[in-house]
Amino acid sequence: MSVVEKEKNNYKEEKIVTALSKKLNKKVNIQRKKRLWVSIEPKEIVDACSIAYDMGFEHLSTISVTDWIEKNNFEIAYHLWSYKEKMLLTIKARINRENPTISSVTSLWSKNAELCERECHEFYGVIFKGNINLTPLMLEDWDGPPPFRKDFDWRKYVQQEYYNESNPREDNYFEVKK
Amino acid sequence: MTEIEEKQGDFEMYFGPAHPGSGNFSVRVQLRGERVMKAVVDPGYLHRGFEKLMEYREPMQNSVLSDRICVLEPLQWNLLHAEAVDTLMGYDIPERAKYIRVILAELSRIQSHFIWYAVMSMGTGFTTGFNVAMGYRDYMLDVFDYITGGRLYPAGYICPGGVRKDLPEKAEKKILTLFEKIDYMHKFAKKENPAWLERFKEVGVLTKEEAIKLGATGPILRASGVASDVRRDDPYEIYDELEFEIPVLDEGDAYSRYLIAMQEIEESKKIVKQAIDRMPKGEVKTPNMKPIVHFRKAKGETYTRNELSRGEGAIYMIATGKKTPYRVKIRGPSFTHMIPILKHLLTDSYYADVPAIYWSLNQCPADVDR
């Protein structure tokens, strides 16, 4: 890639950053090439997403939840791709771990958002207000805590449920990690 | 969506998980006569919890895990995982390793599209197509075996920091002879098949707007008229230096999806040939000899996207300075294809079209469930 082209690309990113920052009233950061991110308040999520949608970020790549157990909150990240600008915008919102509720974005991405939120609800127990279909997706007959949370120790659960310490082929699963 | 009132005579049919070729995936279709009133998708037969498993393991071990995400395109998932770790670690990949990665990923794409052709023909009762495609795919697996040491699973051949071993002697020659061998299959698959025209033409039409809204990616999106390819839009490895075209069709039906697959095989062949021509000599790994990634040095997060043969695959990885990644989120391309899009296309179609629509979406239940 020539130098001129590179400058052009950077210019393009900055143009979008300034436009987005103005509309969202938040500082939009450039992580690396073609990757932008912005952190917002959880109650603004639908507005922020619709602003991004209008700016061309039409493709909802995925919604991911990260469990920050030390800070006692969940970080919900919406990864949006723009077919026009060819850029990825990550919108992040932090919600309290005790009361994990956030508005649903099904109004924008209909079934796609519904599905992503269903997955997040199943694995993290996040409740999306406005999503009418939060039924179990993948786990069958599971009534324990949401399994992807950090305080759910998967290894311990499997040791109790499925492994036998007296079996010589399985005893090394019980070794304590240093 | 309005709920449909149940009438007397309505009945429910199961399509999968014990259907030959449906994979570990099930669709419940509610029928009124021949018409599908509603389709309920039931994934989860293959849920292995990779996202959680990866939180417990180190990146080098995860790279072995990563090829189990999708059985039909393990090398591409390998590449995706390796890239995510590379970005976090700031590895500077040797030039030769990049070329090897691209060659293997594209071979994997051809192989995966062969399977697509195979399941599509099996779904419509064209068993010859299935046999031919699977047979010729096996020649490709022999080459994978020769290069990576495993027919299906490369077991982390494309690892963080490069590739684990250099190409063996005569590998380039083997790949080129392989292309001559599979040429017959490609010609066979490209031929116009009257039975397919009947089964696939104007079936399962996905318009451009719906495709974007429902999150379609890859060949499905391109068949609906959006020229979008991660290799072009968000280039990784050496794709910005190579010349290739992105096939786009406007119809959005099952037949155009098949046509896209056939053209993509052609493009992938072109890419592999170019890469073999231009491949430089030199190292294939960052100087670190042992298969260990010092992940404690990594901090931050990355959202790495790749063009898999089924669409856009992505890994969202967060490192907090521990030995293992703090969080790994995997986005499989079939996740959106198999659930919202399949539901949308099946509603109000005929029962006889269900297999045609189902297989035209290039499904992989393994990356839906992960």
Next chain:
Amino acid sequence: MKLSVISEIFKNLFKRPMTVLFPMEKVEIPERERAKHKFDIDNCISCGSCAKICLNKAIKMVEVKKEYKEKYPKTYPQIDLGKCCFCALCQDICPTGCLILTEDFYLATFDKDSIIIEPLKI
């Protein structure tokens, strides 16, 4: 071009089959094939890195039988092929190269105990 069934049939009549008759004929196994392990106990330095990197915990460091303890006093890797995923990370990490994966892929067995490779073969 249209697909013509008759011409395809005639073409295929004179082609060699794609498959081989297995016990009599064999497919060539490449050098890099990752299959059954081979362990050379004399070169092993008992570092345990193979057990550490194994992602399925298929490798366990064990002591050898009493009769041979004088000659081999340390702990050595015992491999459970039932758990092994044949990724060859143990081969790559081994500092002395005493643990390698061979081309022997005939691993099907009726006997559950035979899938465990003891460090010392007697």
